[in-house]
Amino acid sequence: MTNNIIDNQIKRSVQLSSGNGVNANGSTHTTTRTFSNINKEATAEAMYNTATLIASLLDDTTLGVYYTDKHLLIEAEDSESEVP
Numbered sequence: 001m002t003n004n005i006i007d008n009q010i011k012r013s014v015q016l017s018s019g020n021g022v023n024a025n026g027s028t029h030t031t032t033r034t035f036s037n038i039n040k041e042a043t044a045e046a047m048y049n050t051a052t053l054i055a056s057l058l059d060d061t062t063l064g065v066y067y068t069d070k071h072l073l074i075e076a077e078d079s080e081s082e083v084p
Contacts, residue, residue: 004076011070012038016051018060030063038067 013036019028033054038047044067051065 006074006076008072014047015066017064018055020060
């Protein structure tokens with residue numbers, strides 16, 4: 001008997017890290033905004049373009065665009081029976 005693993009993507013989110021000025025020490029002040037419920041079929045290019053467009057509307061400098069997928073892995077037994 002063999003086991004199969006079922007990979008079920010359940011969530012995708014995009015984080016936009018942006019800089020918006022400097023603090024008293026001269027370090028860049030950064031802000032991270034998270035956007036949830038992103039379409040599971042969205043391409044990396046589409047997510048990046050959307051995030052940088054949002055940053056331009058906010059007058060922020062884009063420091064990085066990150067995306068995270070959350071998957072649920074389920075072990076499912078193979079239903080095929082072995083025949084001698």
